[in-house]
Amino acid sequence: MAAAFACAWLTASTGARAGDALVDKLVEKGLLTQEEAADLKEQEFKETRDTFPGTKIKIASWLDELSFNGDVRTRAEFFTGQKVVRTDGRPGGAPHYETIEDRTRFRYRLRLGAEATAGDFRAGVRLMSGSGDPVSGNQTMGATFSKKPINIDLAYLAWNPSFFNEMTIVAGKMENPFFSTPLVYDPDLTPEGISEQFK
Structure with missing residues (x-):
């Protein structure tokens, strides 16, 4: 019964660490043997791997x-009093002129x-x-x-x-x-x- 409960809990669990902690606790209380605990952890690992095959990043063995x-x-x-050269011209004036402006940019x-x-x-x-x-x-x-x-x-x-x-x-x-x-x-x-x- 304890083994079935642990298996169901592990299947629904989203974190392997929490599942391992529960299994270890059951072993500590004598409700599971070491062999049963190892089998449950292996089963949980395989189910996670099959359900989320892309969550594990594999790197080449020769990489350290x-x-x-x-x-x-x-x-x-924010710039205040910045000298700016305008090229858009102005009515009745030169096409290029200098002016002082405040400037803000993100x-x-x-x-x-x-x-x-x-x-x-x-x-x-x-x-x-x-x-x-x-x-x-x-x-x-x-x-x-x-x-x-x-x-x-x-x-x-x-x-x-x-x-x-x-x-x-x-x-x-x-x-x-x-x-x-x-x-x-x-x-x-x-x-x-x-x-x-x-x-």
Whole structure:
């Protein structure tokens, strides 16, 4: 009876952890044997796998690690007393003129990336919003229904040999390998090419 109750509860349960906890509790109270508990857990696993076959992400066996990263940022910017050059002309005046205006704009930045490690090698890719500006992924919101571009911000392969782990060679579009401050390089700058670093 206890086994039937546990089986019914596990079938209806949406979380394997909760089901395992119940089975363990029944074993602790002596209502189930270890063998019966193992059978119930295996049955619950198979039912979950058959019901939701796409919920488990499989990666190649030769991969040591696969991680994902990303962020979304939105902000409003207000500029007061900004000098603007108009090109629309004005009645009885020059077609180009300067004027002082207040300006408000709404912007967002989206970044989504992944990095995989296999032995001494590491590969990464990151997509970012923006208009292609090499030092900014910010996209200004404009026309309500317009599509916004996505750019390749990172696409690299790195080698950090285990026999000489003080050295790292990176090829592709990478994080800035040079020591820098905001006065020298923008934090969003991702150069392309090959770099060699020593620690």
